[in-house]
Amino acid sequence: MKSKPTACFLLTVVLSCVLVAEGNRDVNQEDRTIEWWTLSTGAGEHDPRTDLNRLIAGEFHEQHPHVNIEITPLHVEDFKKRIQIVVQADSPPDLFQSWGGYVMFEFARQNKLRDITYFVNSTLSKLISRESLAVYSYAGKFYGAPYDMGAVVVWYNRKIFEHAGVPVPQTWQDLLYAVRRIKDAGYVPIAMGGKDRWPAHFWWVYLAMRLGGKEAFDTAYGGTGSFTDPAFIQAGRLFKDLVATGPFQEGFENATYDQQAGLMGDGIAAMELMGQWAPSVAKNNATTGKGLPHLDVFPFPSVEGGKGDINDVMGGGNGYIVGKNAPDETLEFLEYFLSEGVQRRLIEDQGIIPVNKAAARGQTGPIATITGLITKATYYQLYYDQYFPFSVGEALNDASLLLLTGEYTPEETAAAINAAWREFK
Amino acid sequence: MENIKTLYSVKKLGLILLLIGPAFALFTTFVVMPVFQGAYYSLFDWKGIGPLNDFVGVKNFVRLFGHEPFRTAIVNNLKVVLFSLLFQLPTAFFFALLIGRQKFPGAIVFRSFYFFPYVLTEIIAGVIWRFIYNPQFGFLTQLSGLIGPEKTEIAMLGNPETAFNAIFVVIFWKYIGFHMILYIAGLQGVPKDLEDAAVIDGASPLEVIWHVIIPSIRNTIMISVFLSVIGSFNVFDIVWAMGQGGPDHSTETLVTYLYNFGYKRFAFGYGSAVAIVIFFLCLVFNVLYQKYIVGDSRS
Numbered sequence: 001m002k003s004k005p006t007a008c009f010l011l012t013v014v015l016s017c018v019l020v021a022e023g024n025r026d027v028n029q030e031d032r033t034i035e036w037w038t039l040s041t042g043a044g045e046h047d048p049r050t051d052l053n054r055l056i057a058g059e060f061h062e063q064h065p066h067v068n069i070e071i072t073p074l075h076v077e078d079f080k081k082r083i084q085i086v087v088q089a090d091s092p093p094d095l096f097q098s099w100g101g102y103v104m105f106e107f108a109r110q111n112k113l114r115d116i117t118y119f120v121n122s123t124l125s126k127l128i129s130r131e132s133l134a135v136y137s138y139a140g141k142f143y144g145a146p147y148d149m150g151a152v153v154v155w156y157n158r159k160i161f162e163h164a165g166v167p168v169p170q171t172w173q174d175l176l177y178a179v180r181r182i183k184d185a186g187y188v189p190i191a192m193g194g195k196d197r198w199p200a201h202f203w204w205v206y207l208a209m210r211l212g213g214k215e216a217f218d219t220a221y222g223g224t225g226s227f228t229d230p231a232f233i234q235a236g237r238l239f240k241d242l243v244a245t246g247p248f249q250e251g252f253e254n255a256t257y258d259q260q261a262g263l264m265g266d267g268i269a270a271m272e273l274m275g276q277w278a279p280s281v282a283k284n285n286a287t288t289g290k291g292l293p294h295l296d297v298f299p300f301p302s303v304e305g306g307k308g309d310i311n312d313v314m315g316g317g318n319g320y321i322v323g324k325n326a327p328d329e330t331l332e333f334l335e336y337f338l339s340e341g342v343q344r345r346l347i348e349d350q351g352i353i354p355v356n357k358a359a360a361r362g363q364t365g366p367i368a369t370i371t372g373l374i375t376k377a378t379y380y381q382l383y384y385d386q387y388f389p390f391s392v393g394e395a396l397n398d399a400s401l402l403l404l405t406g407e408y409t410p411e412e413t414a415a416a417i418n419a420a421w422r423e424f425k
Numbered sequence: 426m427e428n429i430k431t432l433y434s435v436k437k438l439g440l441i442l443l444l445i446g447p448a449f450a451l452f453t454t455f456v457v458m459p460v461f462q463g464a465y466y467s468l469f470d471w472k473g474i475g476p477l478n479d480f481v482g483v484k485n486f487v488r489l490f491g492h493e494p495f496r497t498a499i500v501n502n503l504k505v506v507l508f509s510l511l512f513q514l515p516t517a518f519f520f521a522l523l524i525g526r527q528k529f530p531g532a533i534v535f536r537s538f539y540f541f542p543y544v545l546t547e548i549i550a551g552v553i554w555r556f557i558y559n560p561q562f563g564f565l566t567q568l569s570g571l572i573g574p575e576k577t578e579i580a581m582l583g584n585p586e587t588a589f590n591a592i593f594v595v596i597f598w599k600y601i602g603f604h605m606i607l608y609i610a611g612l613q614g615v616p617k618d619l620e621d622a623a624v625i626d627g628a629s630p631l632e633v634i635w636h637v638i639i640p641s642i643r644n645t646i647m648i649s650v651f652l653s654v655i656g657s658f659n660v661f662d663i664v665w666a667m668g669q670g671g672p673d674h675s676t677e678t679l680v681t682y683l684y685n686f687g688y689k690r691f692a693f694g695y696g697s698a699v700a701i702v703i704f705f706l707c708l709v710f711n712v713l714y715q716k717y718i719v720g721d722s723r724s
Contacts, residue, residue, distance in 0.1 A: 084691075194583070195671055251560030251580025253672035254588065268561075391690040398674075405585065407673045 032327045033068045037083065037096035039318070040073035047073060052349055060336050067329045087112050092323035094330045098144060099316055100135040101386040102393075107321075113143040114322040119331050120145070127338055128355045131380050136319055144321030147338055148352035150276030151315035151370050152202050152383070154301075158294040160187050160270040172210075172238060172303045179247045182270045189245075191269035192252040193260035194404060197397035198385055202273045203242070204400045204413070205384050206300045206314055207235035213308035214379040220418075223425070227418035228411070231307070236403055236410025238303065243404055253405055261285040267292060273300070275315060276353045276370055297366045299373055313377040316386055317353065388421070395420030460704060466697035485698035494674035495699075498682040501589055505596060505657040505678070513597050514649060517604035522634070525609030536609070540602035547599070551666025554595045558582050558667075582668055585675035592667050592676055596660065604649050611645030612638070647718060654714075658707055679703045 036057065040047045050073040057069035072093070074082060079097060086092060092112050098104050107113050120133055120142040128145060136144040154169075161168070161178075164185035169175040179189040193199045208216065212231025219225025220232070249255065249263060261278065263269035265286025272278065283291035302310040320337070322330055336342065343359035346352045353370050354360045360371050374380065385393035399416040402408035408416065467486070470479040489495050524535045542550060557564045560580035570576035581591035615638055623637050639646070661680040664670065670677040670685050677685070679699065687696015 195668060197671070249561065250578030251583035253583035253585075254580065254668050255583070263561075389691075391692055394685075394690045401671070402673050405673050407585070 031066050031068065032329050033070055034095060034327065034330050034333060035070050035072065035093040035323075036320075036333075037072045037074060037079065037093040039076055039079060039097050049073075049350060052345065056337060056342055056345075057333075060333050063336075064329065064332070067333070069333065092325070094323045094326035095320050095334065096323065098136065098319055098321040099382075099386045100146075100319065101316075101382050102389045103386075104136065104143065104321060105138045106389075108138040108141070108143055112324055114324050114326050115141045115143065116322055116331060117142045123331075123335055124338065127335075127357065129357065129375070131377065132317075132355050132374070135316070135380075135382055136321060144319055145334060145338060146317050146319035146355050147343070147346065148276075148319070148350075149315070149317035149355045149374060150353040151313045151373050151377075152206070152273060152275050153297040153299055153370060153373065154271055154273055155264065155278045155282075155295055155297055155366075156271045157264070157267060157269070157292065158296050160185070160267070163187075164270070168298045169301050171301050172207075175301050176242060176245060179242070179245050183246070188249045188263060188269040189247040189271060191260040191263040191272045192248040192404075193255050193257035194248075194253040194401055195255055196257045197401045198383075199257055199260060199273070200404045201385055201397045201400040202314070202383075204235055204239055204403065205381075206273070207238050207303065208232050209312050209314060209379075209381060210300065210303040210308040210310075211235055211238075211306040213306070213312065214381075215307065217381065220421075227421060228414045232414045232417070233410050236413045239403060240410060243406070253401070257281075258285050262287070264295070265292060276317075276367075277351065279366070280351050295366070297369050309378065311373070311376045312379040312381070313373055314381045314383060315374070316383045317355075389424055392417070392420045392424055463697040463700050463704075466694055467701050469694040470692075471694035472691050479694075481694070485695050486702070488695070489698055489702065492686075494670075494677050494686070495682055497674055498670075498677040498679050501676065501678050502658055502660070504589070505593065505660055506654050508593055508597070509600075509653045509657055510650065513601055514604055514646075514653060516597075517601050517649075518608050518646075520601070520605045521608035521612060522638075525605070525612050536606075539605055542599045543602040543606075545599070547662030548666045550595060550599050551663045555582070555667055558591060583672060585673050588668060588672060589676045592664055595663055595667065599663065600653070600656070604653065607645055607649045608642065611642035615641040651714060654710060655707060658703065658710075679706075 036053075038050065038053050040050050050071065053071055053073070057071060061067060061069060083092075083096060087107055087110075090112070092107070104113075117140075124133060124145050132146050132149045133142060135146055135149070136142060156168070160182060164178075164182045164187070166178040166181045167174070169178050182189040208231055211234050212229065216225065216229055216231040220227045220229060249269065252260075258281070260269075260272060261274075261281040262285035264272050264278070265282035265284075266288070279291055279295050282295065283289070286292075299310060299313075302308075320334060322334070338356055340356050340358040343352075343354045343356040347354055347359065347363070347367065351367070353367060353374070354363070363371060381387070384396055387393075388396065396417050399408060399413045402416075403410065403413040466477070468480060468482060469477050470481045470485075471477055520539060524532050524539075545553075558581050560566060560578040560583060563579075565579040565581065566576055569579055581587045619641070620633055620637055623633050628636065659680060660678050661684075664676055664678050664681050665684070668676050670681040674682075674685075680703065683696055683699040683703070687693060687699055
């Protein structure tokens with residue numbers, strides 16, 4: 001009889017231990033949900049990009065059964081609007097698409113993002129170069145990572161170059177010469193989508209980079225210099241020299257980027273200044289529906305007397321940033337998403353330029369060339385129209401087209417961009 | 426007796442509330458309120474994110490009227506109004522006279538033919554016409570190959586000088602059927618004996634049109650003018666589909682200007698100011714029209 005209280009006590013202790021243990025397990029293994037907002041290609045139910053993302057999320061769920069990943073695929077313009085609303089409502093998704101630049105800076109300033117600097121230092125920096133990661137940093141803190149990091153380069157049709165008998169241009173003068181020769185041979189030297197305006201802004205920005213280098217941009221951006229500095233005005237003048245040769249297709253002012261890509265895909269135009277996605281868009285817009293195997297790339301030519309280096313690169317890519325309420329598992333998933341295996345699948349599926357160093361090995365063709373350019377780059381400039389706030393980006397795109405159509409002088413272009421930036425600050 | 430009267434008016438009031446209440450509430454919430462909200466936002470420099478704390482007074486409006494593309498937009502809108510009244514509506518009336526009255530074989534075919542563009546969505550019409558105007562393989566380029574010694578690439582939409590006229594052609598084509606149908610409906614109400622009487626009195630066909638038909642369909646013409654002018658101020662989809670206000674903002678209209686400079690740049694305070702200006706233009710036109718034209722006909 002005496003043993004009964006003791007037995008009771010023992011039983012209680014054992015049971016409590018079990019319960020506590022159970023409780024502990026609950027804390028560790030509590031079900032988590034990661035909200036992941038991705039971009040779709042707009043192909044609807046069977047969007048290849050979304051299908052691949054679902055597959056990757058599924059694999060992660062297998063390895064971590066307590067983590068569920070909810071994907072919200074959105075078309076790019078929808079995404080841009082909706083992300084503003086949910087972030088403003090203080091409930092950002094845990095992991096979402098970002099191009100870095102001003103929009104991300106603004107989110108960071110308002111404390112809507114999770115600072116993952118320690119994770120970048122401990123883990124991600126072993127997979128990805130610091131230069132690429134830096135696109136997703138603001139004021140010394142890191143908020144996410146890229147998975148695709150490319151460069152704007154001159155894409156050219158090797159057959160047309162051979163037919164016209166011109167070598168690959170090294171300098172701006174070479175390029176002007178090539179344009180004349182290609183025009184004489186009966187092709188459109190450069191395809192241009194003026195209606196979308198940003199394809200025009202690439203030219204002006206690259207010229208400014210070759211002329212003024214990092215310093216010109218940094219001083220103008222910081223306020224000690226200005227966008228009316230000689231490098232920016234000279235960029236406009238050189239651009240006008242190119243325009244004077246009549247290098248674009250007829251009606252380029254109202255052509256879309258898709259039309260520009262179609263001219264490349266159909267083998268009508270010889271060159272375009274475009275990012276890593278160019279061949280796939282050219283293929284989709286070609287009347288044949290097939291791509292051209294002989295599209296190749298060369299870096300934007302150097303400019304005589306310019307302070308910029310030929311290895312300076314303008315570009316951008318795609319990445320994910322982490323919302324302020326994201327659980328720790330989000331970081332584990334991000335690491336998995338950036339692993340070599342996943343990166344290789346994205347290369348094959350979407351033609352990304354890999355950021356994972358191991359995945360970049362063994363690539364060939366334009367992908368390898370672009371990767372090489374980025375690796376060599378000492379100054380990597382995100383596209384101006386992404387780097388700046390919307391109002392300045394729009395003014396910049398506008399001014400570039402006005403310059404192109406002859407409405408603006410180089411001085412007016414520089415002044416308009418400077419005014420937009422001054423007004424914003 | 427008094428009680429019954431009160432009861433009756435209470436019942437009547439209840440019925441009125443029941444009938445117009447829901448519509449009134451919806452209209453207030455979704456139309457009247459946003460106008461006032463917009464008017465309030467237009468006094469701020471606001472980027473859509475963060476609090477409304479940068480009060481700038483009428484600065485947005487001052488900037489607006491000093492902005493070159495905005496002036497282009499106003500001129501373009503007035504051009505649409507003017508061209509529509511001068512060319513589109515008379516042509517629609519002419520077609521209505523031709524195919525809306527006599528019963529001849531094929532009248533139905535012609536009617537459907539002219540009305541068809543109105544059925545198309547604006548965006549689709551714009552996209553189709555982009556193909557027609559395409560400088561590389563479009564209609565004009567092909568035509569130049571047939572007429573001239575060799576094909577010249579003609580880029581109507583690419584040239585700031587011609588782009589807006591090219592777009593107006595599409596607006597003309599798109600809405601002419603709508604006005605034509607209005608006039609055809611109006612013409613059916615013109616008493617035949619009145620016309621016969623005029624003919625017997627020795628009126629020429631033109632005189633019959635001017636003195637008999639037009640006065641008889643006055644109300645239809647007023648509606649058609651009203652819809653045309655309001656529509657001209659709000660024209661957006663076609664212009665957007667054909668060039669988004671470009672090249673060089675030469676085809677900007679008030680609404681595309683609002684989209685380009687308000688929405689796209691996340692300048693919501695400034696955009697609200699544009700919206701308020703459009704609202705007032707339409708309001709002023711509406712009030713004047715009701716007072717001087719519709720009012721006239723009633724008295």
